[in-house]
Amino acid sequence: MKRLKTHGEPVQCHLDDIGVQHGSELSSLSRDVLRSWERFLAPLRDQTFDLLQIGVGTGASLRTWREWFPKARLVGLDPRRLVLDPPIGGCTIVQGNQTELDALQPLLRDYRFRLIVDDGSHHPDDQVQTFQLLFPWLEPDSVYICAGFDESTILAENQDRQERQQQGSQKMKGRTKGAGGPERATRPGETLARSPKRPSRPPNLRTGPAWFAELGRSLAASDLPSRRTPEQPMREFIRRKATGVYLLPGCVVVTN
Numbered sequence: 001m002k003r004l005k006t007h008g009e010p011v012q013c014h015l016d017d018i019g020v021q022h023g024s025e026l027s028s029l030s031r032d033v034l035r036s037w038e039r040f041l042a043p044l045r046d047q048t049f050d051l052l053q054i055g056v057g058t059g060a061s062l063r064t065w066r067e068w069f070p071k072a073r074l075v076g077l078d079p080r081r082l083v084l085d086p087p088i089g090g091c092t093i094v095q096g097n098q099t100e101l102d103a104l105q106p107l108l109r110d111y112r113f114r115l116i117v118d119d120g121s122h123h124p125d126d127q128v129q130t131f132q133l134l135f136p137w138l139e140p141d142s143v144y145i146c147a148g149f150d151e152s153t154i155l156a157e158n159q160d161r162q163e164r165q166q167q168g169s170q171k172m173k174g175r176t177k178g179a180g181g182p183e184r185a186t187r188p189g190e191t192l193a194r195s196p197k198r199p200s201r202p203p204n205l206r207t208g209p210a211w212f213a214e215l216g217r218s219l220a221a222s223d224l225p226s227r228r229t230p231e232q233p234m235r236e237f238i239r240r241k242a243t244g245v246y247l248l249p250g251c252v253v254v255t256n
Helices: 015-022 034-044 060-068 101-110 124-137 151-178 209-220 232-241
Strands: 003-006 009-012 050-054 073-078 091-095 113-118 143-147 244-248 251-255
Touching: 015 034, 015 060, 034 113, 034 143, 034 251, 050 060, 060 073, 073 101, 091 101, 101 124, 113 124, 124 143, 124 209, 124 232, 209 244, 209 251
Parallel strands: 050 073, 050 113, 073 091, 113 143
Antiparallel strands: 003 009, 143 251, 244 251
């Protein structure tokens, strides 16, 4: 591992140290994810490969990658037209949306990515769609990182799951009591008030953390269900392609 000098004393150089130097939000200055990512990214450090960063921001993360991966070709994708000052050597900035094929196809044609970091829109639907578009194109022994999970999204999906479980329990109770009549008789002209039903996302349309969690469960499953669902082709593909799904605070890491 390279060493940096601070006041004449050599110190161990970790990925987070570099991120802090460049002011990256991914470092312990803010979101503090680089320390957990280092174990996945260390094997790539001295290799020659292509890296895609979705969401450029100020360029601090790309500058971090430039120092941590000295032999990599860097690509930054952002919906804004950006010019970094000073420019980053060996780095190309591309304007485009992360879910637009017109923006992604030229990149997939010209580069062979072994590391993709999605730190773009942070929208759950975009995160899953981008993963489905790009993960199949990763070279062997690659890493895909989806960053920026919104904690409110996790809470909302947990609430949806709990409500579905409660509704299922209530239906079972209703069926059990059906033979003996309703729990409380209504007076003439009276109707029992029903709480408004909150729309929930169908299980096969989950996005964000819940989608990646389901992906991990399907990868770890010893066998696949015999009944085919809309998710089944994805699960079968993941079992062939992915080697691991790691849910970490605020992000997920998928390896192949």
